[in-house]
Amino acid sequence: MSKQKINIKDVAARAKVHPSTVSRVLNPTTRSMVSMDVADRVQKIADQMGYARSSLASGLRTGKSFTVGVIIPDLSNPVFPPVVRGIERALGAEGYIAILADSDNSQRSERAIFDSLKARSIDGLILATAHIDDPVVSACVAEDLPVVLVNRTVDAHDVTEVINNDDLGIELAVSHLTELGHRRIAFLGGPMDTTTGRDRRRTFERLGREGQFSFDPDICVNCAAFTEAAGHDGMNRILRHEGAFTAVVASNDLLAIGCYDALAECGLACPDDVSVTGFNDMRFVDRLSPPLTSIHIQHDQLGVQAANLLLEEIRDDKAPRKTVRLDPELIVRGSTAAPSTSS
Amino acid sequence: MSKQKINIKDVAARAKVHPSTVSRVLNPTTRSMVSMDVADRVQKIADQMGYARSSLASGLRTGKSFTVGVIIPDLSNPVFPPVVRGIERALGAEGYIAILADSDNSQRSERAIFDSLKARSIDGLILATAHIDDPVVSACVAEDLPVVLVNRTVDAHDVTEVINNDDLGIELAVSHLTELGHRRIAFLGGPMDTTTGRDRRRTFERLGREGQFSFDPDICVNCAAFTEAAGHDGMNRILRHEGAFTAVVASNDLLAIGCYDALAECGLACPDDVSVTGFNDMRFVDRLSPPLTSIHIQHDQLGVQAANLLLEEIRDDKAPRKTVRLDPELIVRGSTAAPSTSS
């Protein structure tokens, strides 16, 4: 049975060489130090015996664990699974694995997770949880732990990040609506302590001030979280105002879904009475009724590039911090239409 | 700076005690062996210095890593994220963490992932990927690695499993339809190499033979995968047959969505022409058009219980293998209605 864990010494004994020789053979970097015939023989025996290096022991010795932490704010938000898959695929290709943790949108548990990850001597960290002012990010920087932010970023530090071009995203949404003829546009924003929440709102305001439509702060709300419930709530706040509007830009698809609910409760039809745009183009929004016009972000690439940049930094201390900004795309579906002339 | 990792020796030096004493203090199990005052002092100093035990070193010495592997067939299938969250929550509460891997529905990569996990000396494994005959499960059993299957199971081994009561699920779907008056019911099944695929079909057939409706193998197909595309394809195969039917039982929500597409392409309306039931009640199926009648399974509990049973087995070699079968619930929505009298 392979029940019994076999180690480098066992292999050495069978191959009649010293354990260090076996170590050298099994290590791509040092393999060239050993003669071809011995190397082949050792390799064959190791395979036969089903030897597998203990990453604990080798990690202890070398200080590298080939393990990366990944913290996600909410795995049940369909934006993240594809990002996670991208991360895993890219890491796996290089022999790294991911410890995944869900912070449940709580900064406190993010911190706790971070501490627990540190104790496991991870080689690096990918954070999808960044807040504008984020102690975990600061800690990584202070401790020189390689870290890459994905989707969201922070203000303070020079940290590698792979984010969506949110300016472009909001521009696409707004110009789509203005081209349809909308002039009074409401905004359903996200939490202002995240860059995605804040920056999408900023861009929206800027476009308003630039005259692309008539900006009215009364119909621009910030939601407490990127959830359907928060979107529902936020939309109700907008509806309470007098300000007429013919369209809503939601800064996230879940908010848009909450918006759908609030509109329906008021007897407003989408897109006949109000057009709605989402953001992220998460899975299944094409099957809502009406199918949601949204801003498609490159979920997969977000993950893949984050992982690859992290590996670069792990391998090279001095690798410069980078910012990758991926361009999104407007996907027009049934939730947007020209404003009805009657309104 | 805490940049410099501090270890048990550093703490010992500062506290003027032997490293083993520090180890004893920091270890809940052995803390009682040391006098209260020394324990307190050491603890305080350790906290001050920001000491964090190296889980690598301690794992190497003790043979326990407090790490569990989790293999998921497809994280982008919305059934799994809540299961994963349940797993993580339960593991985290006990100081364990999860290495998550997505096998991409491929048995080959499942095997590769398994090997890579083994090398990381995980304490146990949770598999959501089980096939009826699964070499990875066999390997776990052979090597005495604690393993828990979730959602799907295997035939051959006596392995702890946390699964949905699929018999009940199909019964709920079928009796809902027969109560509505349906007599000719089609079946859109999953891959026959998974227990979920096979057993749901078996139950469906049994109910047919028992006379609950008229069973017709021509309108019962097995899909190659639990995906929309496979469901679409499968439904087309059903539609090609002469056999008239007024309802479809899909053995998974993604298949049901594919079914929606195929029906729409044929100009058949749901539920007016054909009623459809899904299975899993994954997130957002309540927002499809029409909202999908589905079998709600306890996603979260599936994960939580799997994690807890795994912890039991990790802690006690001799813990008996258990089977937990969670009862699902029928959620009636807009995709089912009485058959139209015209058909």
Added chain:
DNA sequence: TTGTAGGCGTTATCAC
């Protein structure tokens, strides 16, 4: 090219 020896940080075991 291969062997030797020491240590990564922790803890089990023995001795005091």
Added chain:
DNA sequence: GTGATAACGCCTACAA
């Protein structure tokens, strides 16, 4: 109750 010692499995100067 505390200290000393060895070992978990691996890697890497250094020596031969």
